[in-house]
Amino acid sequence: MAPFLPFQIRPLEVADLNRLLGVFRDAIQVGSAGEYDQQQRDAWSRGQNYDSLISLLSEGETVVAQWDDELVGFAQRIADNINMVYVHPDSARVGIATLLYQHLEDSARVEGIPSLTTHASLTALEFFRFMGFDSEGEEQADRGGVNLKRHLMRKSLGNFQ
Numbered sequence: 001m002a003p004f005l006p007f008q009i010r011p012l013e014v015a016d017l018n019r020l021l022g023v024f025r026d027a028i029q030v031g032s033a034g035e036y037d038q039q040q041r042d043a044w045s046r047g048q049n050y051d052s053l054i055s056l057l058s059e060g061e062t063v064v065a066q067w068d069d070e071l072v073g074f075a076q077r078i079a080d081n082i083n084m085v086y087v088h089p090d091s092a093r094v095g096i097a098t099l100l101y102q103h104l105e106d107s108a109r110v111e112g113i114p115s116l117t118t119h120a121s122l123t124a125l126e127f128f129r130f131m132g133f134d135s136e137g138e139e140q141a142d143r144g145g146v147n148l149k150r151h152l153m154r155k156s157l158g159n160f161q
């Protein structure tokens with residue numbers, strides 16, 4: 001944790017889950033409005049509810065970003081996959097996703113994981129490029145019969161054992 005930053009990165013707590021669902025939905029509905037239409041955003045955001053998030057977040061490692069008393073972002077890594085990175089649009093472009101991601105990359109390096117993958121939304125494509133990922137091609141994600149374009153991306157961590 002860096003004390004000079006206005007926010008802190010910390011592990012997920014059960015009490016975070018309600019706010020985390022709000023961050024997830026607002027990040028999609030507002031943050032991704034430039035890349036996906038309303039039908040796509042609704043289908044994506046309906047993909048998780050409170051119960052499914054509890055189940056999903058029981059896997060892997062999840063970190064959250066807290067700004068004052070407010071949860072403003074979260075990210076999850078399951079093994080070698082960055083499964084989720086969501087930052088509330090009111091707190092975008094101040095480096096929160098960067099810090100969340102760096103935490104997960106650091107722990108992957110400690111585990112000796114040689115490379116990380118992610119299925120990046122079009123909204124997150126430039127963010128992951130900035131983090132050193134390369135696109136391995138476009139994919140279509142099916143969310144309840146609605147297609148969303150995304151990219152399979154990979155970053156080598158140089159941990160070859």
Ligand SMILES: CC(C)(COP(=O)(O)OP(=O)(O)OC[C@H]1O[C@@H](n2cnc3c(N)ncnc32)[C@H](O)[C@@H]1OP(=O)(O)O)[C@@H](O)C(=O)NCCC(=O)NCCS
Pocket residue numbers: 027028031032084085086087088091092093094095096097098099119120121122123124126127128130
């Ligand atoms: C993608 C997302 C997580 C980025 O969060 P963020 O906290 O705003 O990202 P950061 O501030 O750490 O950005 C770091 C760098 O990534 C790049 N970047 C981030 N968002 C970008 C965007 N929308 N367009 C272009 N470049 C972007 C920039 O280089 C940025 O540095 P800069 O602000 O100095 O130019 C956030 O926009 C989000 O939650 N989007 C909607 C949900 C989503 O698509 N999640 C990913 C699912 S795979």
